[in-house]
Structures are given as C-alpha cells and as structure tokens.
Amino acid sequence: MRLTVLLFSLLFSTLTFAQQPATSAAKVEQALQQKDALLKNSIVKNLPFKNIGPSIMSGRVTAIAVNPKNPIEFYVGYASGGVWHTKNNGTTFEPILDTSPTQNVGSLAVDWNTRSIWVGTGEVNASRSSYAGIGLLQSNDNGKTWNSMGLIDSHHISSILINPDDSNEIVVSAVGHLYSTNTDRGIYKSTDGGKTWKKTLFVNNQSGIIEMVHDPSNFNLMYASSWDKDRKAWNFKGDGPGSGIYKSIDAGSTWTKVSTPNSDFPTGEGTGRIGLAIYDENTVYAIHDNQNRRKASNSQSTNESLIKDDFKTISSQDFLNLENKKLKTFLRTNGFQEKYTAESVKNMVRGGSVKPIDLAKYLEDANSMLFDTPVIGAEVYKSTDGGKTWKKTHDNYLDGIYFSYGYYFGKIHVDPNNKDGIYIYGVPILKSKDGGKTFISISASNVHADHHALWVNPDKPGHLIDGNDGGINISYDDGENWIKNNQPSVGQFYAINVDNEKPYNVYGGLQDNGVWKGPHTYSPNIGWHQSGQYPYKSIMGGDGMQIEIDNRNSNIVYTGFQFGNYFRLDLENNGQKYIQPKHELGESPYRFNWQTPILLSAHNQDILYLGGNKLMRSMNQGNDWEAISGDLTNGGKPGNVAYGTLSSISESPFQFGLIYVGSDDGLVHVTKNGGGSWTKVSTSFPKDLWVSRVVASSHKKERVYVALNGYRWDDFTSYIYVSENYGATWKSIASNMPASPVNVVKEDPENENILYAGTDNGLYVSFNRGDSWELFGSDLPNVAMHDLVIQKRDKDLVVGTHGRSIYVADITLLQQLSTVNMNQVLVAETSPVRTSRRWGSTGFNQFGDYFEPNKDIQLYVPNSDKAKISITTKDGTVLKEWTETTDKGINIVKYNLSISEKGRKALGKKDVSVSKADNGTYYLPKGMYKILVSQGGMMAETMLEIK
Secondary structure (H helix, E strand, C coil): CHHHHHHHHHHHHHCCCCCCCCCCHHHHHHHHHHHHHHHHHCCCCCCCCEECCCCCCCCCEEEEEECCCCCCCEEEEECCCEEEEECCCCCCCEECCCCCCCCCEEEEEEECCCCEEEEEECCCCCCCCCCCCCCEEEECCCCCCCEECCCHHHCCEEEEEECCCCCCCEEEEECCCCCCCCCCCEEEEECCCCCCCEEEECCECCEEEEEEEEECCEEEEEEEEEEECEECCCCEECCCCCCEEEEECCCCCCCEECCCHHHCCCCCCCCCCEEEEECCCCCEEEEEEEEEECCCCCCCCCCCCCCCCHHHHCCHHHHHCCCHHHHHHHHHHCCCCCCCCHHHHHHHHHHCCCCCHHHHHCCCCCCCCCCCCCEEEEEEEEECCCCCCCEECCCCCCCCCCCCCHHHCCEEEECCCCCCCEEEECCCEEEECCCCCCCEECCCCCCCCCEEEEEECCCCCCCEEEEECCEEEEECCCCCCCEECCCCCCCEEEEEEECCCCCCEEEEEECCCEEEEEECCCCCCCCHHHHCCCCCEEEECCCCCCCEECCCCCCEEEEEECCCEEEEEECCCCEEEECCCCCCCCCCCCCCCCCCCEEECCCCCCCEEEECCCEEEECCCCCCCEECCCCCCCCCCCCCCCCCCEEEEEECCCCCCCEEEEECCCCEEEECCCCCCCEECCCCCCCCCEEEEEEECCCCCCCEEEEEECHHHCCCCCEEEEECCCCCCCEECCCCCCCCCEEEEEECCCCCCCEEEEECCCEEEECCCCCCCEECCCCCCCCCEEEEEEECCCCEEEEEEECCCEEEEECCCHHHCCCCCCCCCEECCCCCECCCCCCCCCCCCCCCCCCCCCEEEEEEECCCEEEEEEEEECCCCEEEEEEEEECCEEEEEEECCEECHHHHHHHHCCCCCCCCCCCCCEECCCEEEEEEEEECCEEEEEEEEEC
C-alpha cells in the first residue's frame, strides 16, 4: 500500500499543467489606485444600496482582539466581512474596516497602549473562498482611515505580535500566496513601528508561517510554525517537509528549528498544519494535522453485511452466489438507484454488461479519498523543556475534530491560570483539564460548528470568546453555556435569487450556513427577540448553493448543498425530495462542482438543468434525468478535489434548447438543438480559467457573455467577453475595469446597453455594453460580490456578497440612462406615499423623538453643480423650493414631505387646509404633486402621490 502511495506521488509530481502567472504586487497596487480614481469620477457612486441582512447566521470569524483591562470591548475579524468593534460585550458592533480597500482578514492585533489597530489582510485557512489580502493595514483613529504598512505580496498574514512595552517593535508572520509559490512569506520584524521590515525567517517559496505566539510574560520568547502546502483547483496537499516548529529568544530577530527528528515531533512528509500555545518558558503545546495515513484495518465484511471493498476482489461466480437479501441491503444502504435491485444487478453481471468491481466504483466519486485508509488527523503534543522534546498527550486518535479537512483549522490555547487546561477545536470545540490526556466537548446547540478563534480571559477563568463559522459566542462558565452575538450582517453568500411575491422574497445559499429565505423589505430590528419571529427562515442546511424558484408557484424551490446534492422543496407542505442525478452502473461517476449549477428553463418550469461534468436535463421537476451531452470538460485531473466540472449554465430566452455551459477548467460549449450536438467556443480564451458565468442575452438571440475567473491561480486579472455570433468570435469588454477576479456578469432586463459585474472587491455597471465601466460606491464595502439578480417588476438590483450579506438598490433611474441622454437632467419615478398622523409627532411616547417622514428623490444631473428642487401642485403652484449641491451623475435628495409657510398659504387659497404638526412643520396633504429638478437651464419632472 505504501509503495502504491509513493508511486502515485512520484507520478503526480511529474505532471505539469499550464499555470497562469500570479498577479504581481505592483499590478495589485495599480488596480487599487485605478479603482480609487474610478470611484471619484463615477456617475453612480451616490446610488444608495441598502443592506437587507440576514445577520442571524453570521459568517466565518478569523480573529479576535480583546481589551485586557475592559473585556466587554473587543474587535472581531471576519474572513471576508471586515473588522467590527463592540464596546458592550457584543450586544452591538460597528464596522471599522469599510474605508479600506479590502474586507479580507487573516489576523488582528491592537496596541492597547496607543489604541493603534493592526490588520493582517487575507484569510489564512486555505479554504475555497479564502481571499487574498493586500498586506498590513494600520489605523490610529479606530478605522476612520487606514495606512498601508507593506507586505502586499504576502497575500495571507497569520499573526501580528506587538511588544507591550515598545510599540515600535512588531513581528508579523505571513503564509504567502495560496495558489502559487512566492518568496514574500515567512516572518518579518520591524523596530520602527512598521515603517521598514526585515525578513527574519524564510523556509521556502511554498511554506509560509501559519502560527506565531509569544510567552505572555516574555515578549522575547516566541514560537512559530511553518506550513508546507500546495493548493490547486483540483488538488490540495497540506503537508510536507517544510512544515515545522521554530523558536526565537530574541523577539523574532533570529529563529531555530526545534521540531527536529530527535525532538519526537513529526517531521518530513505528512507533517501538516501546526497550531501553538505557550504557558511559560518551559511549557508549550502544539496541535498537529498529521497527514500520514493510518495503518490499514481489516476491511473485510462480516457475515451480516457487505461493504464496498468486498466487490473489488470478488469473482463473478461468487457474486452471483451472494444472498439477494444481503445484496439488496447493500444497494439500498449505499444509495444505488431504485432500478438496481439484487436481481437486476445479478443479471447485468451474468450478461457481462458490468463487473462486480463496478459496484465499488459506483460509490467512488471524484471527491472520494484517493486511498482507502484515512489520515491520522488531529493530535496534540506537549513540550516541558522549551521545545527541545515533544510528547503526544493522548493515546487514541482524536476522531471527529478535523474529519478530512484539517487544513481549515489548527489552533490550540492554554488557560493562563492552568498549565493543564487547554482548548482545541475543529468542527467541535473541546477542552481538557489534564494536559490533553482526555477531552470533553463544550459545543452547544447555539454554537456553530467549525471554530477558528478563541480568547481565554487571563483574569477571569472560564470567560471565553469563541469565533466560528457562525459568528461570535461568549461563555462565562468555561463552555457550559454560551451567548450568541450575531448582530453584524456578515453572511458569506455564494448565490442568490428572488421570487415574484408582493413583497418579493430573496433566497440565498451561504458558506457553511445553508440556504435562507426572507423578505426584501427586511431592516435590522431587534424586535424579533420579543416576537420570536426572525424574518428570514432557513430552508436547507450544509453549504448553501444555487436556488431556482418555480415562477408558477414560489413554494416549489430547487436548492441544495455542496457537490451537487440538490433537492426539490415544497415549502408550503414542508416537503423535500432528493433529486441529484445518478450515473449508470458501469459508468464513471459524475463529477459535481462544489458550487454545482442548476437552471429552470424559462420555456417550461417543469424542465430543470443540472451540471456535472455532463449537462443533465429533467423534464419532470428532477424526478428523472438524462445526460444531454458527453463530458463537456477537459476530463478532470488527478487530485482530491472535484474538478473538470460544469460551473455555469444559461439557456436563451429566445429558443428552447439553445444552451451554453462553462466549466471550471476553462471550456465553453453551446448547443442549438437541446443537446443533440455541442460546439466548443472557448478556444480563443486564456487556458484553464474558471468560467464563473456564461449568460445568454435576453435582448439578442446571437449574443452571449462570458466571465472567466483566475482566483485559483492567484491571477487577479478581470476577464469579461461578449460574442454576437453564438460564441464563434469573442471581444474582450473588461476595458477600464481594475484588476480583480470577476464572479458574475449580468445583463439588464430592460436596457440592453446596461451590464453589471461583480468582482472580488467591487460592483460595476456599464452603460455601453462593456466599452467602459462605472463603479458603484455608496454604502457598498470593498467585499467580494458573488451573485446578482434583478427583480424586474420592482426594478431592484439585488447583490449577494461573500462577507456582508445582501444589498438592494433601486435602479429605476439607472435603467433610463443611455449615452443619448447623459447630457440631460433626469428624475426617477416615485412610488406613492401613504399619509400618517404620526408625521411630526412622537406618537404614544411623549418622551420619544419626532417621527419625520422621508422620500428619496433619485435624480441625474450632467454636471457637478447646484440643482434646484421644487415641489408644486399639479397646476404649478410652488409649495417648497430649495437647492442641493450635486455630483455629476446619480444623486439622492432626501425630502421630508414638508411644505413652506408660503406653500401652506397657497394651498389655503385653494381651500386645502394644512395643520401644523407637533414639531412645527407643515406636511403635504393627500393629493398629486410635481417634483421638478433643474440645473443649467435644463429641467425634468415626475409626479408624487400622497395617498
């Protein structure tokens, strides 16, 4: 078995693939400068976006920094949701990283002596959505402004240590690029407050530093762990000889490797991610993700049951002699299609169409383990002599902590008041009070799985703050009970969609937080704590993926979780049917992407498409499937990640069966006859890039758009293309878009010249089909924009972000813009407003604030200048008039629906009486009014109805 592993490793190491070059730090800086310039001159920068949550499920936490003198104040770093500050023990949080160019956080430190905040950007967990950062950021004004402090090409920064006695002495560890090799990784030290840096430890261009800690009572004593890893889109290798433990006794100026073969700590191949914790100068703990494989156990079946491996060696005759009852139990237990009964499978073997080994192969999909024996996994080591020697603290395997993805975790903590009190976590969170000999779970039903950060109060034993994939939890009794603190809206959405209900609902699939549904009218409000009715509802677990809603009945929803596990839901009757297509016995298993694409046909809502490595079609809502293509990828690659899969599907609204598909390995195919024949149309594209979107135009039958994404090569170039002839030829339309991987491109349903695009750090619009792009800015942080959908009836652009939940913008005026009218004044239509006795009063609470109505007037002006706003009756009588300073482009003018004293008198002459409200203001009575906007001799108007 070991020889087989070695031979495979040797073979794999000799394979070479056409790798795209990683984007240079200079190009990243240039892109950020270009983005700043675009924003300043953007004509859509003032278009407001409203965050509509949800927040209850939160998102992945990566770092916590707690005020040691006042632990109800702390900062939380989210993987792709920025940094948030609380001064009331997590009751409320305020975002403080929004003015920076990124929201991707790997590490966080606060110099509490000076209140200087340091953020190491770029998440370090090496996940599928661990976005690269832009180096070190520092703020002296609690996030109002941020300074770039270098190390831009490090991409992922794991630790920041600040000398509590000297703010100028700072030591930083960097993991380096995720998908490519580079030399800007290791440990860096500054003695001038971050002005200059000196690299003090470098292992190799593939191994960065994943953890660094210092002795709580001695800043000079430090330990650091290196991690040898190589991530590709098709394979993740998270171990190697570059992984190890290093020690410094001069505050990180020099380092000595202490995990030597003589230390009894694992070394060489199989050495994975290592986490560290220091109790004192002698006592050090380490948690290790051991990727060496366990000894093979006896995998033969018992007399009572059959297992997969039985069919790898059994002869055809012995197979035919199996008891039908035992074979039936195996088939049903392992999810074989119902048509495969014991009798039918035996007939297939008897006829020679399949072999017994095909039953084993049927269960070994593209994401199965390469070998039969599992890895050793999580293990805890302890040193009592300052790292010279190490001993494993436990005898048995620590199963159920890391499962198959130890690279995602890797932290250990020691109680500052108890050298035998340690905490470790992966999927559950565990504690030990005997130095790691035994562990007990301190997980709870209101604590999300997948833990990444923990703070242990040195002054109050049992006070813990835990950061996980579901936000922040606080305990005061050592994990017996937990408080959930999920006020920030930091959901990591992969995909979103909307229905046509009134008001319409938004659906979204989230990283490790399932699929949720809620009204687009949601506003953050703690009132649900009293009513018990949170507006959003969970409709699916796992890692939430794409959603399709039957437009005839919005209770019929298609969605699921990772690797193509999809369901048809009946939300009205709480029904659920598993609908993943199954390959035929004797065929190679289908390959399904982590984010498997699905699509309901616009021509018939009973027809559903689903992409594996082939395109599947169901004519009856997913009950039955047929493959309508061959393999539309390059066939996959050797590795342990599903690859060579379809990533995007689009069917033309003009013609049933005119379908485009894109793959994760860079191919785009088209069929014009419902899968009867396929044509590859991607030969002119850069090779091997992920097809993040293929979009058949809703305005012209021959037109199609494609977005490519180089994130999995550390290639941050923006790639967007259009074809006017079904993909026969392509034109690049990325034009002036700053470099950033493109996740989504969307066509406006009303204005064929308008396109929208979401990248890893911004949202853009083009009014000329990609000849140039404008950057949205108002209210949108620099976060990954993963998905876009337009609610046609309500004229809303709905944005699914991977780190800041969902945003909505009214695009009524935007849809009217064109190159023809951009030199004119325009004003958007307004929705009616219902009058209320509350206007200008405090209601039933005489001590409360006055209720002030508000109506946003959305206008477009061709110049940055003052504009006059007039409110008149239908016959032109002026009721109120004022001027506003406006920027060139779209502006929002807030109008409180008041009229002047002169306007009140004018209405009085028309026998319309208006009474003064409690706050001394006159408000518009019921009726129809005009809103006029004028600038530079040009004027536009719209009507306003008060009901």
